[in-house]
Amino acid sequence: MTNQTRQASAQELELIFQRELATDRWAATETAYALAVRLRDAGDWPKSREWVQQCLQLLGGFPSETEDQVATTRVAVGGVPLPNYLHAGVIRERFGDLG
Template sequence: MTNQTRLASTGELESIFQRELATDRWAATETAYALAVRHRDLGDWPASREWVEQCLRLLEGFPGETEEQVATTRMSVGGVSLPTYLHAGVVEARFGDLS
């Protein structure tokens, strides 16, 4: 587990994502969002776009009709703040041309 007082590296987040993908797809979706943010903040646009796309693909597998269904379960992942609600509209609004 990463120390929440510092930003996790993209490598650390990718390891977390792989573990979560096998055990908790919603957590993996949140981590994919965090990876998209970290790569964007580092100026790695191609990697950010890949993680945006991964996040959107994962979101397709979840219902999204109510706030409860799209509410994030954590406030942050690896030091990256998550939105209160995570759905395609939020991802597209936050990443614009990258989505």
């Protein structure tokens, strides 16, 4: 795993995502969010949209009735700060039309 605060490339984050998807779906969801942010900030709107959709799809598989269920487990992924809570409302707020 890379250092959570080091600025990872989108390619590195994609590799991390693939590894996490097989072992820890919540971590993979957090990494998908980080990829969406990284690509949006780089101006790659189509790829960012893909990762927003991936994040939303993964979030759909988790309960979201309580704060504990949507609390992120890391502060940052690959240098991208994570929100304290990760759910569809946060995605729509942060990504607007991309979500």
